[in-house]
Amino acid sequence: MDPKTWLLKDLRHNWHPYTQMSILATEPPMLIDRAEGLFLFDAEGNRYYDAISSWWCNVHGHGHPRIREAVARQMERLDHVLFAGVTHEPAVRLASRLAAIAPEGLSRVFFSDNGSTAVEVALKMSMQCWRNLGREDRTGFVCLDHGYHGDTTGCMSVSGVEAFRRAFRPILFPARRVPAPYCYRCPVGKTYPECGASCVDALGDAMREGGETIAAVILEPLLLGAGGMIVYPPVYLSRAASLAREHGVHLILDEVATGFGRTGTMFACEQAGVSPDFLCLSKGLTGGTLPLAATLTTAEVFNSFLGGPDSGKAFYHGHTYTANPAGCAAALASLDLFEEEELVDRVARLAPRLAEGVRELAGLPLVGEVRGIGMVAALELVQDKETKEPLPGTAPLFRDIRREALCRGLFLRPLGNVVYLFLPQSVTREALDDILDRFGGVLKSILKS
Structure with missing residues (x-):
């Protein structure tokens, strides 16, 4: 079939993301x-x-041939199996590898499908963790006005880019949104480094105003991607982490875009010496080959979900392709390449x-x-x-x-x-x-x- 025929079929049936489809009639997709x-x-x-x-x-x-070969070998042995009450070697090996390279204290891994689900998992885990601990009042979140964390409902609720939120406001939950550390357009009219990253004070104010109702603060470390590729100094992240500890709330770091060496360290938060309560990973996890995501958290959070069969503490969240063996195999091969190269x-x-x-x-x-x-x-x-x-x-x-x-x-x-x-x-x-x-x-x- 010639390219023009494929493009005609595409325009007849496909609906492309973040795209005004009427434009494609005159400017067809590549x-x-x-x-x-x-x-x-x-x-x-x-x-x-x-x-x-x-x-x-x-x-x-x-x-990359190493990833192709790893996926092909895995498909010959085990293509997929549910992960509820079942496990398999690729998932065990990958979870162990991730825990070993992650910031200190992140020993538990929950697999999902993409960046949005990795963040959605963290939001729900944080909220239910507090509920399991008898703190049902802690349901609020603090986020940045140029932050972006995905397109599922929870993720949109804690994002700040209006283009992604505008049409869906009726189904979003409220969050405390503060000005981002946008040095080019400083929210407090100062200049870095003389300012001492004083814009972080707004984050502390939001946590203080929310008081005992705040469950977590969520940030993209050092780089706000969809918000405009905004780069901010590590001291802001370091101070934000200190504020989260001071106010006793969870810190969720969305490293979906920044993880796996993209910023010059394996995880961007390393540059600020920060270990969060939740670390959200996807995109580069498989080297960019197959859909896979992971939400890492601490033993303290994990233990809050333990109880008897009638305790109501189990985490009722899952995905059909959680810990897909082929995706795990791709991720393991990718991590091997990080070390070797x-x-x-x-x-x-x-x-x-x-x-x-x-x-x-x-x-x-x-x-x-x-x-x-x-x-x-x-x-x-x-x-x-x-x-x-x-x-x-x-x-x-x-x-x-x-x-x-x-x-x-x-x-x-x-x-x-x-x-x-x-x-x-x-x-x-x-x-x-x-x-x-x-x-x-x-x-x-x-x-x-």
Whole structure:
């Protein structure tokens, strides 16, 4: 079947996420035929760097033979089995590996399917933990106004990006939302580091106002992804963790996007010396190959769910594909590659080059701020550099950037008024230089004086 026929069938039946489908009638979706290493190939054979890691999940490049082989071997032995009262070797091995590399104290692992479910599990576990301890009043959550934690109902309730919440407000529960540590648009009108991350005081105020009704505070460590690739200093996270302890509430860290070396350490929270009560993982867990997620928590939380068969303390939450054996096999192979190829060290070595490359674009028209961490680099575009008035994310310029990027062999997807790179951890220095050269060419071509 020729590509045009596939695209016609796609438009007849498929409904794409985060997409105004009427636009696809004149701007059809790309038809990707295959992927290999750092590249995507369309149906006509054109090659593109996967510069956003296929929505922030690809780690080792596409089609890594070690992961393919691990999944194939597992499929020959055990494809799937329920995980309620049943276990299997891949899940046992993976849970043990995750507990070994996680921040201190996170010894229990609950598997699910994706980032949203990993966070949903943490929210429900926190609330029920307090209930099991006789604290049924602790049902509230504190979150950030630029935070994003997924598209299930609980996750939307503790997110702050209105585009994801607007249509669903009637089914969301209330949460205490405070200004994010957005240094470019400081909520308290100060400058870092002289400010001492004083914006964290709002988090403490919310916990104090909520008092005994607060169950947990939830944050994305060091990088607010869908909120605009906002990077904030480790001291904010460190102080936020201290405030959570001071007020006796759980700390939930959403490392769905930042985990597995993306920021230069295995988990971003390590850079602040923080061990949370819940750690939510997905995306890079399988190297970006199969759907799998994990919510890690402490023995203290786990023990609060123990009791007799009639105690009502069991955690009534689950997923059909919880701890899917093939997904676990992919994750185990991915973790092996982290060790063998020293990927976390590679990211730490290459991050300064990525930062240097995008900083060179700071002087271009409309570029308000350049920011980044690890393998992530972002440019926020504004209408006026002095006033910092944002350029509307619907501006035609962003479609022009995407088209020009494709012409130069880069697959990009701007996020609101932010153009960014979110590169696989396996990127080489040579490939990074090539990507930066193409990326710079795109922006210099479109953002002309």
